[in-house]
Amino acid sequence: xxxxEIAPDIFRFSLFVPQMGxxxxxxxxxxxxxxxxxxxxxxxxxxxxxxxAQVIDPATLRWISFSHFEADECGALNEWxxxxxxxxxxxxxxxxxxxVNDFASRPARAMNDDEVFSTGKYRFRFxxxxxxxxxxEASLLFEETNKTLFSSDLFFNGGDAxxxxxxxxxxxFKDGLIASEKGPFAHAYPYTSLTDSTLKRLATxxxxxxxxxxxxxxxxxxxxxxxxxATAMKDVLGND
Numbered sequence: 360x361x362x363x364e365i366a367p368d369i370f371r372f373s374l375f376v377p378q379m380g381x382x383x384x385x386x387x388x389x390x391x392x393x394x395x396x397x398x399x400x401x402x403x404x405x406x407x408x409x410x411x412a413q414v415i416d417p418a419t420l421r422w423i424s425f426s427h428f429e430a431d432e433c434g435a436l437n438e439w440x441x442x443x444x445x446x447x448x449x450x451x452x453x454x455x456x457x458x459v460n461d462f463a464s465r466p467a468r469a470m471n472d473d474e475v476f477s478t479g480k481y482r483f484r485f486x487x488x489x490x491x492x493x494x495x496e497a498s499l500l501f502e503e504t505n506k507t508l509f510s511s512d513l514f515f516n517g518g519d520a521x522x523x524x525x526x527x528x529x530x531x532f533k534d535g536l537i538a539s540e541k542g543p544f545a546h547a548y549p550y551t552s553l554t555d556s557t558l559k560r561l562a563t564x565x566x567x568x569x570x571x572x573x574x575x576x577x578x579x580x581x582x583x584x585x586x587x588x589a590t591a592m593k594d595v596l597g598n599d
Contacts, residue, residue, distance in 0.1 A: 391479025
């Protein structure tokens with residue numbers, strides 16, 4: 360397990376799984392009301408909990424957020440809720456009513472698009488992003504103070520990657536996308552009438568840091584990275 364501070368008070372916890380050839384990353388925001396983005400799968404919970412405990416007391420977690428209903432996004436949600444008695448899940452309105460409130464041991468705070476909440480020093484904007492990266496209820500979080508976007512599966516890059524890079528993250532994503540479309544993981548990223556406009560909307564946020572769930576996070580011109588991502592996804596998927 361690797362622990363790295365990729366932006367002020369934002370910690371990346373990374374577990375590389377050799378059998379799958381890529382990393383699973385969670386992000387912790389250390390603040391008055393600490394926030395965890397991604398729970399990891401249930402079987403990964405003990406390792407991630409031990410890692411989080413090196414930064415904060417897990418019992419003090421207040422918010423647990425994720426993009427969409429999937430094992431690596433929220434599989435260990437109830438395990439985190441068990442050890443964090445004040446924690447509340449944060450997800451989209453659709454995610455709450457369709458899946459999370461039936462699955463979770465405590466009800467979620469169901470967020471609307473562009474709704475804002477604070478953890479103390481840091482302010483988060485909730486972004487509804489249907490089918491970006493995938494799933495009807497998908498959403499992302501943008502930390503407005505230091506301009507960090509938690510991007511879930513967007514910018515996926517494989518291998519045991521470095522924690523943070525300023526290099527091109529779109530080229531590796533595009534190469535992986537082309538390769539995956541020929542195998543069992545084909546169609547992981549749907550391309551809909553909303554894809555291009557959603558990515559361009561994210562670009563207008565001009566993030567300084569992008570927290571990537573699988574692979575290196577990115578620091579640099581986030582606007583350009585997101586616009587390049589929009590082009591790459593259109594090139595590979597837009598004519599399907």
